Amino acid sequence: MTPPVVPEQEESGSIDSSGRIKVHLSPMGKDLSLTSQQAQKKGRDKDIDSSSLPDGIKDILKRIRDLKEQIQQKLMELQRIQASNKSSEAEKKQELDRVQSELNSLNGALSSAHAMLNKVMDDIELDGDARMEVGDLLMA
Incomplete structure (x- = not known):
């Protein structure tokens, strides 16, 4: 049995045929994620940069x-x-x-x-x- 999809949920996510919830990130969320990954990489490479x-x-x-x-x-x-x-x-x-x-x-x-x-x-x-x-x- 799959839970009902609330209209607000349809914009940010969905439920696939197996009942798993899929989340869709907004462009801003994707940017924040990339920024976090870039920050981690920059911290990792700080010794090289310096x-x-x-x-x-x-x-x-x-x-x-x-x-x-x-x-x-x-x-x-x-x-x-x-x-x-x-x-x-x-x-x-x-x-x-x-x-x-x-x-x-x-x-x-x-x-x-x-x-x-x-x-x-x-x-x-x-x-x-x-x-x-x-x-x-x-x-x-």
Whole structure:
């Protein structure tokens, strides 16, 4: 049995055929959500932004952090799928293959980002102290 939909609810949400409530965010709500995500990312990258490194290197370092974060999420998703008993073995294998493929793509992108970072550092002849700073930021 699904609860009745009140007219005010129809504008901000709905109930799908399985009885789940779907919420629709207003453009302002979406903006606030993005702003929150951007604030979290900015806080995460504060050390990169405050470094004395060139902007191009800062951008690559941020991209590397994004990729590492996405890889961690995919690894957790793989573990969740492996531990799940909800789907058939065929569905489980298909889902594992999909996530593994996404993980492979992310790892490839991470390797490319590292190669690009090394090339840029070589091209601008980054000195030893700056290279140490890059290494420290990669480890953070």
